[in-house]
Structure formats: C-alpha cells, structure tokens
Amino acid sequence: MQTMLEEMVEKYREVGHQGKLADYIPELAKQDPLSLGIAIRTVDGEEYSAGDCPLTFTLQSISKVITLILALMDHGEDVVFSRVGMEPTGDPFNAIYKLEMYSPGKPLNPMINAGALVVSSLIGGNTVDQRLQRVLALVRDMADNPKIEINTAVYHSERATGHRNRAMAHFLKEFGMIDDVESTLELYFQQCSIAVNCRDLARMGLCLAQYGVNQSGKQVIPQELARLVKTFMVTCGMYNASGEFAIYAGIPAKSGVSGGILASVPDKMGIGVFGPALDEKGNSIAGSALLKGLSRSYNLSIF
Numbered sequence: 001m002q003t004m005l006e007e008m009v010e011k012y013r014e015v016g017h018q019g020k021l022a023d024y025i026p027e028l029a030k031q032d033p034l035s036l037g038i039a040i041r042t043v044d045g046e047e048y049s050a051g052d053c054p055l056t057f058t059l060q061s062i063s064k065v066i067t068l069i070l071a072l073m074d075h076g077e078d079v080v081f082s083r084v085g086m087e088p089t090g091d092p093f094n095a096i097y098k099l100e101m102y103s104p105g106k107p108l109n110p111m112i113n114a115g116a117l118v119v120s121s122l123i124g125g126n127t128v129d130q131r132l133q134r135v136l137a138l139v140r141d142m143a144d145n146p147k148i149e150i151n152t153a154v155y156h157s158e159r160a161t162g163h164r165n166r167a168m169a170h171f172l173k174e175f176g177m178i179d180d181v182e183s184t185l186e187l188y189f190q191q192c193s194i195a196v197n198c199r200d201l202a203r204m205g206l207c208l209a210q211y212g213v214n215q216s217g218k219q220v221i222p223q224e225l226a227r228l229v230k231t232f233m234v235t236c237g238m239y240n241a242s243g244e245f246a247i248y249a250g251i252p253a254k255s256g257v258s259g260g261i262l263a264s265v266p267d268k269m270g271i272g273v274f275g276p277a278l279d280e281k282g283n284s285i286a287g288s289a290l291l292k293g294l295s296r297s298y299n300l301s302i303f
C-alpha cells in the first residue's frame with residue numbers, strides 16, 4: 001500500500017496544473033497548487049502516508065461536519081432540521097438564490113454555507129470563544145491530537161473578505177433562522193480556520209468509519225450521529241459534484257476550499273487528502289482524482 005500511495009501521489013500531482021487556488025480568501029492563494037498529500041489510518045491501526053502529508057491547511061468546509069455533529073448533540077434532530085434541510089442542492093456551495101425560492105430562509109442542507117451558518121448559530125456556549133473551544137475540542141478528540149489550533153492569518157483573511165457570507169447571515173437573520181449575525185460569522189470564520197494535516201484528517205475519518213470511536217478507542221461522537229453525518233457527506237459533501245463523486249469514488253467525503261478532503265470508508269479506514277488547486281466546483285482537483293483512483297484500485301466504494 002505504501003509504495004502504491006507514493007506512486008499515485010506522483011501520478012496525480014500533475015493534475016494540480018489544471019486547477020486554481022481559492023483566491024477569494026487571499027491567504028489561501030499563498031498555497032502551492034502542486035502540493036499533494038494523503039494519509040490513511042485503518043481500523044487495524046495501520047497508518048500510511050505519502051506526498052506532502054506534513055503540510056498544514058485549514059478545514060474550511062470540512063468544519064461543517066463537526067459543527068453539525070455538535071449542533072445535533074446540543075439540540076437533537078427535530079430542532080436542527082427545522083432550521084436546515086437534508087437535500088442536496090446541485091448548486092455551488094456559496095449560492096444564495098434558493099434561500100428565497102423554497103421554504104424561505106431555510107437552507108437546503110448543512111453542507112452549504114447558508115446551512116452551515118444556521119448550524120454554527122446553534123452551537124451552545126456563552127461566548128464565541130467558548131463555542132469555538134467546543135468545536136476545537138471535538139476536532140482534537142476525533143483526530144486524537146490535542147495540539148490542533150486555529151490559523152489566525154487565514155481567519156483574519158476570510159473575516160476581512162467574507163462579504164457573501166455576511167450577506168447570507170443577514171438574510172438568515174431576517175427570517176429568524178439565526179440569532180446573532182456577528183457572533184455567528186465570528187464562529188464560522190474561526191471554525192473554517194482550524195489547521196490540520198492529512199494525518200489528522202485520516203484519523204477523523206477513521207473515527208467516523210468506526211461509528212464515533214476514535215483511534216484510541218474512545219467514543220467521542222454518538223454512533224447514530226456518525227452514521228447521519230456520513231450520509232450527508234455522500235449526498236452533499238462534495239458540493240454540486242457529490243453525485244459524480246459517489247459514482248466514481250463511492251466514499252463518504254467532505255471537501256474544503258483549502259484543498260482538504262476528509263474521507264471515511266465505513267468499517268475500514270479514514271483517509272485525509274490535501275491538494276490546494278481546486279476544480280470549478282471548489283473541490284481539490286488532484287485530491288478528488290487521487291481518491292477516485294484509490295477507490296478503484298482498492299475497491300473502496302460503499303455501493
């Protein structure tokens with residue numbers, strides 16, 4: 001497996017030439033578009049990594065999985081799904097227009113930005129920092145790495161430029177879907193800036209693959225919620241490329257515009273991938289290709 005991973009990374013690294021960095025968050029445009037790394041952690045405790053695995057990058061949209069788990073732990077399914085739906089959109093992750101078209105103000109799912117803002121507003125705690133610490137604590141528990149922190153440069157970069165998210169938060173406030181615009185945005189920008197490496201993502205994926213049990217054997221997420229979020233990862237995790245990814249990779253996965261992908265093969269392994277050049281839908285172009293290739297070679301599709 002180790003040799004195979006190294007060969008695959010070098011084969012797919014070139015695909016990065018066809019992608020583009022997420023320059024709408026200026027700090028993310030400083031990444032090297034040809035970086036590519038992968039880490040795998042299996043249920044048997046084996047760990048493999050290849051390529052630029054030690055590089056750190058920010059969770060971005062991958063954090064939506066974590067906040068969804070926390071919001072569900074805090075409020076239960078009835079409350080959370082009264083404010084955000086369960087259906088894929090077929091639209092870009094930052095689209096606004098459907099908020100006005102169907103059940104007004106209720107985002108279609110928690111994996112798009114509008115839905116994730118609603119979910120962030122539901123995270124319990126007295127201050128933004130307390131709420132952020134709860135998000136960080138769950139990420140650290142899932143990855144079994146107490147050292148995970150925020151990348152403050154990326155946080156400030158998005159905070160200064162995230163006008164579309166600000167517009168969406170105000171729109172959601174108008175419909176009573178979030179309580180407070182500023183604290184919701186603060187938490188959202190910070191959760192997106194949590195810095196990890198491929199190994200952390202692989203361990204987080206393993207935790208989901210083991211129904212909420214992390215690599216040390218600790219149940220850090222209720223079993224039922226680990227199942228629920230993996231289902232969202234299949235239907236909505238790769239934005240409006242989720243259908244194609246389900247066909248060609250068939251692995252529950254969640255991507256972020258930093259180029260990270262958290263993938264989880266139930267009962268088998270967690271996979272973390274990083275390749276910052278993105279395709280037109282905002283997924284890591286080389287990372288998606290690598291995961292599809294890996295799935296084909298090792299028969300990892302869940303379908």
Ligand SMILES: NC(=O)CC[C@H](N)C(=O)O
Pocket residue numbers: 059060061062093094113158165192255256257258282
């Ligand atoms: N797709 C993403 O990763 C989006 C996350 C990014 N922080 C944003 O809100 O635009």
